[in-house]
Amino acid sequence: MRAEEVLRALTASLGAQLRSYELRPREVGVRRKWTVEEVWAEVEREALPKAVAALKALGPLHISVISGHDAGETIELLYHLAVGFGTEGGEVVVTLRTFLPKSDPTAPSLCAVLPGAEITEREKIEFLGVDFLGIPRRDHVFLPDGFPVHPWRRDEPELARFLHRMVEWEKGHERKEPQG
Amino acid sequence: MSARNPKDNDPVLPAVEERVVERELVGAEAALGETFAVPIGPIHPALKEPIRLTFRVRGERIVGVDIRTGFAHRGIEFMGMRQGRNLIQILYLAERICGICSVSHPIAFTQAVERAAGIEVPPRAQYIRVIISELERIHSHLLWAGVAAHELGFDTLLHLTWRVREKVLDVLEELSGNRIDYAIPIFGGVRRDIAPEQYPKVWEAIRYYRGLLEQLLDAFLRDPTVEARTRGVGVLEPKEAEELCAVGPTARASGLRKDVRQDRPYLAYPDFQVRAITPEDYGLTPVGDVYDKIVVRLLEVEQSLNIIEQALENMPEGEITSFPKIPALLAYLKKAEGEGLGWHEAPRGEVIHYVRLAAGEESLLVWKVKAPTYSNLLSWYPMFEDQEIADIPIIAASIDPCICCMDRVYLVRGGKEEVWPKEKLLKLSWEKTRRMQR
Numbered sequence: 055m056r057a058e059e060v061l062r063a064l065t066a067s068l069g070a071q072l073r074s075y076e077l078r079p080r081e082v083g084v085r086r087k088w089t090v091e092e093v094w095a096e097v098e099r100e101a102l103p104k105a106v107a108a109l110k111a112l113g114p115l116h117i118s119v120i121s122g123h124d125a126g127e128t129i130e131l132l133y134h135l136a137v138g139f140g141t142e143g144g145e146v147v148v149t150l151r152t153f154l155p156k157s158d159p160t161a162p163s164l165c166a167v168l169p170g171a172e173i174t175e176r177e178k179i180e181f182l183g184v185d186f187l188g189i190p191r192r193d194h195v196f197l198p199d200g201f202p203v204h205p206w207r208r209d210e211p212e213l214a215r216f217l218h219r220m221v222e223w224e225k226g227h228e229r230k231e232p233q234g
Numbered sequence: 235m236s237a238r239n240p241k242d243n244d245p246v247l248p249a250v251e252e253r254v255v256e257r258e259l260v261g262a263e264a265a266l267g268e269t270f271a272v273p274i275g276p277i278h279p280a281l282k283e284p285i286r287l288t289f290r291v292r293g294e295r296i297v298g299v300d301i302r303t304g305f306a307h308r309g310i311e312f313m314g315m316r317q318g319r320n321l322i323q324i325l326y327l328a329e330r331i332c333g334i335c336s337v338s339h340p341i342a343f344t345q346a347v348e349r350a351a352g353i354e355v356p357p358r359a360q361y362i363r364v365i366i367s368e369l370e371r372i373h374s375h376l377l378w379a380g381v382a383a384h385e386l387g388f389d390t391l392l393h394l395t396w397r398v399r400e401k402v403l404d405v406l407e408e409l410s411g412n413r414i415d416y417a418i419p420i421f422g423g424v425r426r427d428i429a430p431e432q433y434p435k436v437w438e439a440i441r442y443y444r445g446l447l448e449q450l451l452d453a454f455l456r457d458p459t460v461e462a463r464t465r466g467v468g469v470l471e472p473k474e475a476e477e478l479c480a481v482g483p484t485a486r487a488s489g490l491r492k493d494v495r496q497d498r499p500y501l502a503y504p505d506f507q508v509r510a511i512t513p514e515d516y517g518l519t520p521v522g523d524v525y526d527k528i529v530v531r532l533l534e535v536e537q538s539l540n541i542i543e544q545a546l547e548n549m550p551e552g553e554i555t556s557f558p559k560i561p562a563l564l565a566y567l568k569k570a571e572g573e574g575l576g577w578h579e580a581p582r583g584e585v586i587h588y589v590r591l592a593a594g595e596e597s598l599l600v601w602k603v604k605a606p607t608y609s610n611l612l613s614w615y616p617m618f619e620d621q622e623i624a625d626i627p628i629i630a631a632s633i634d635p636c637i638c639c640m641d642r643v644y645l646v647r648g649g650k651e652e653v654w655p656k657e658k659l660l661k662l663s664w665e666k667t668r669r670m671q672r
Contacts, residue, residue, distance in 0.1 A: 140497070196307045
């Protein structure tokens with residue numbers, strides 16, 4: 055699998071919905087050199103399932119994780135994927151970047167195309183307050199049900215107070231420890 | 235309950251206290267209604283870490299499972315991103331994500347930062363990172379093999395495996411100063427060199443394990459009891475493994491040739507031409523059951539020995555870090571800007587770290603960590619389906635989820651809850667083994 059093939063497939067299926075892309079090859083190895091190819095592409099959020107389906111048609115597809123970032127006006131999601139495992143150096147690492155407006159922080163779920171995306175999508179629901187449309191299970195994976203804040207959001211007015219309460223609780227907890 | 239287990243006076247185990255508690259069902263359990271559900275956990279279930287598994291059972295057969303994690307979520311990414319730590323301090327955090335793969339996370343994390351900041355790693359440092367991570371794989375796989383034997387009620391094998399595991403821990407202590415948390419990788423290289431007088435100790439360990447491999451394969455793979463308890467148990471079909479994006483030995487046991495060291499090599503790994511191991515390499519057709527997972531892990535011990543041997547023979551000379559002075563490193567990192575991915579094949583599978591650095595900031599702007607169990611969690615759903623309650627411990631352990639001791643099990647029917655301590659569930663597993671031996 056080559057990065058050019060991946061780019062061709064993405065361009066063919068997305069057209070203008072593929073906003074930009076970049077190739078970032080990396081040289082590895084000491085005595086036996088190898089180049090691992092990375093594709094970083096920005097896509098429109100509506101095009102995510104289409105992009106993933108196009109990648110899946112190229113070869114076995116793996117989703118590592120979705121990274122998320124509160125970028126002020128928008129929430130940035132980065133889908134770290136890899137296509138074509140099974141042979142030496144055969145995998146191309148693909149990162150799809152998309153921005154969701156904070157007024158409507160929703161993205162289509164990839165679970166129908168790639169069931170392995172479920173845990174990482176559910177994690178983004180609780181940590182960033184993003185909603186994934188069509189996800190089969192949406193209950194919390196890591197945080198308790200009804201957790202008051204989305205910890206990775208930088209505009210959470212409650213977060214500082216919540217952390218302060220936890221610190222106070224721990225202090226109180228320490229005082230109750232038996233002495234000697 | 236005692237009527238179910240007439241052997242409660244077994245001298246091997248102390249008598250277990252049982253209690254019945256009335257409580258209202260909530261969440262996933264309530265959705266199960268009047269069906270018979272077996273929730274396990276969250277405190278110390280079959281697993282070292284707290285996790286809650288709610289099983290829906292028909293008789294002795296499992297028909298559904300609900301998984302709930304997060305009871306030990308420490309917010310490490312938040313601490314790295316938002317609490318003003320510098321990158322060296324965050325490296326300490328990364329090292330403490332997992333005690334068993336305590337070099338895997340730093341290797342992925344340092345690579346991500348090096349990629350973002352454009353730092354080169356000297357060849358010798360790359361080799362040292364490879365050696366330490368392969369030693370870690372040996373210790374982790376032997377640890378797992380011992381736990382698996384224990385879950386089956388085969389404690390002789392547990393003690394044998396853990397006794398031989400001590401050797402690799404001694405070597406790691408010799409090379410790094412610690413049995414775990416080796417603190418070897420740092421941005422731009424490694425913190426300690428491997429001195430010429432330390433080589434013989436590593437060679438001795440390699441010879442020791444080579445001499446033992448056949449015995450270990452014999453004890454695990456040619457034992458009729460182990461085979462009877464693990465063949466056809468906890469099967470993960472290749473198609474499911476691919477769809478659910480399983481990683482590491484869990485995926486390879488299902489016949490997928492999926493190994494980050496092979497698929498997208500990093501550091502010095504292209505030098506060693508790593509090939510993903512599946513049960514086919516042992517002359518078996520992959521089934522994806524617990525037995526195959528044992529096969530893959532034991533063969534990977536041999537593979538790691540080969541890699542360490544090659545690395546020692548071809549170790550390049552030279553520097554071990556491109557930043558010998560920490561203040562210079564920190565000053566460089568503060569100016570750096572960019573984003574990067576770092577990955578590593580940990581003993582349990584793919585670890586991946588994403589970082590973004592902002593110029594003028596000592597801390598990270600974005601940090602995402604992905605551990606192998608995160609990817610393998612979904613594999614539990616098909617693996618538990620239509621299995622017996624007595625097989626829960628070994629199936630749960632088969633993905634090597636950093637989880638091991640079954641503390642207690644709840645049996646819930648209607649509004650009644652019966653608490654089963656871990657000894658009881660393990661005993662169920664052990665009794666099944668004894669039954670099969672007769």
